[in-house]
Amino acid sequence: MTRLHFASALLPSGWANDVQMVITAGAIAEVTPGVAPAGGDERHGIALPGLASLHSHAFQRGMAGLAELRGDSTDTFWTWRDTMYRFALAMTPDDVAAVATLLYVEMLEQGFTRVGEFHYLHHDRDGSPYADLAEMAVRIAQAAEASGIALTLLPSFYAHGSFGGAAPHAGQRRFICSVDQFAALMAASRKAISRLPGANIGIAPHSLRAVTPDELAAIIPLADGGPVHIHAAEQVKEVEDCLAWSGRRPVQWLLEHAPLDQRWCLIHATHTTDAEVTAFAKTGVVAGLCPITEASLGDGIFPAREFVDAGGAFGVGTDSNVLVGAADELRQLEYGQRLKHRERNVLSGGAGRSTGRTLFDHALAGGARALAQAAAGLRPGARADIVTLDTAHPSLAGRLRDAAIDGWIFAGGTGAIDCVWAGGHKVVEGGRHRLRQTARERFNAAVRRLVA
Numbered sequence: 001m002t003r004l005h006f007a008s009a010l011l012p013s014g015w016a017n018d019v020q021m022v023i024t025a026g027a028i029a030e031v032t033p034g035v036a037p038a039g040g041d042e043r044h045g046i047a048l049p050g051l052a053s054l055h056s057h058a059f060q061r062g063m064a065g066l067a068e069l070r071g072d073s074t075d076t077f078w079t080w081r082d083t084m085y086r087f088a089l090a091m092t093p094d095d096v097a098a099v100a101t102l103l104y105v106e107m108l109e110q111g112f113t114r115v116g117e118f119h120y121l122h123h124d125r126d127g128s129p130y131a132d133l134a135e136m137a138v139r140i141a142q143a144a145e146a147s148g149i150a151l152t153l154l155p156s157f158y159a160h161g162s163f164g165g166a167a168p169h170a171g172q173r174r175f176i177c178s179v180d181q182f183a184a185l186m187a188a189s190r191k192a193i194s195r196l197p198g199a200n201i202g203i204a205p206h207s208l209r210a211v212t213p214d215e216l217a218a219i220i221p222l223a224d225g226g227p228v229h230i231h232a233a234e235q236v237k238e239v240e241d242c243l244a245w246s247g248r249r250p251v252q253w254l255l256e257h258a259p260l261d262q263r264w265c266l267i268h269a270t271h272t273t274d275a276e277v278t279a280f281a282k283t284g285v286v287a288g289l290c291p292i293t294e295a296s297l298g299d300g301i302f303p304a305r306e307f308v309d310a311g312g313a314f315g316v317g318t319d320s321n322v323l324v325g326a327a328d329e330l331r332q333l334e335y336g337q338r339l340k341h342r343e344r345n346v347l348s349g350g351a352g353r354s355t356g357r358t359l360f361d362h363a364l365a366g367g368a369r370a371l372a373q374a375a376a377g378l379r380p381g382a383r384a385d386i387v388t389l390d391t392a393h394p395s396l397a398g399r400l401r402d403a404a405i406d407g408w409i410f411a412g413g414t415g416a417i418d419c420v421w422a423g424g425h426k427v428v429e430g431g432r433h434r435l436r437q438t439a440r441e442r443f444n445a446a447v448r449r450l451v452a
């Protein structure tokens, strides 16, 4: 049993002062506001619940910053993808484990306590399955376990190179499964996470580019009630190709043909019309926004204001992991809206409300829904995933409550987080994860080899 005491904490009911929290077996057992710290309490300043990065491709952390050299023609998402595929083709299971471990350490240091790992690098370098079909999923699970982050594993079904069941190309060979092979992969993946504390599993039909309607229908039952994540409408070319194939835009196609409900998460949904936004918001499907990657890849800007006004739910993901941070994703989301609308505090939700707080609340609730977490936030029964802010940080000087969140998101840079508990274990202290050094060494050795 651990007893923590916070000068203030953001609870589901709002901010409370002098909050004592009892943690047992990795979960929050009791939350008592308005009590003075007792002798055995470990004392801290400002506590927030940890957020989810609801969309990650862990292996891509290894190539972060390596696709910033201009090519011969116009650089786009598609030329980036060629670079990314080349990198993916070189990675061994040990490399993936090394890269994922450091990534998850960094996520924890930056305020993420759960990751939705949209996992599609399944097979060996020549495309043949590993002896254990879920070899790579096992490595992801090991990285989660070592770091302490809670894992929602989303094995991805990927079968085609483009709409209408086009053959995949050679660069995609490590991703490709038949429906039967994917069913076996799901079973092996369930086993891979079965003993991992806090872990759960869903499925991820990669995109309408990579999955036919028949395949989509065949794999959805494999989620077995868990989350279903799919990339949709990230790039204009993808929308055009989808229209040419079906006469429908990707989000429109999914609204008409897929059994969308609160278990679903549409990743990006960048190019979504007003009519789609309204219908999408009503379904309860979470928009999985990845603002830093969407900016990095030149995707476009999601109509977040209209979506939220229509009652839509969103969470954030770090996707390509080119830069990892909860505050960074939320700031980029708001700044994209400011640049688009030429206004300030676009997503604040109304007069007198803090933009940082509103963004935080959305990301907490949306992330929990998208990763099938019943009890998000600092409440009894929830996993003890807690983040404290460094009240000595200059961007937090004199800031109380929502103003502290604004200071963290808009002015704190990456240095405003003090401690992080994951499943009740204090894994980050003074901003440093206890595995930072060893995880960096292992990552650096792997990446030096990969880029040589």
Ligand code: NGQ
Pocket (backbone or CB within 6 Å): 057, 081, 207, 231, 234, 293, 297, 319, 320
């Ligand atoms: C992915 N990433 O699955 O990693 C994709 C690229 C694809 C983004 N869409 C591959 N940002 O879309 O085919």
Ligand code: ZN
Pocket (backbone or CB within 6 Å): 055, 057, 118, 231, 267, 319
């Ligand atoms: Zn993605």
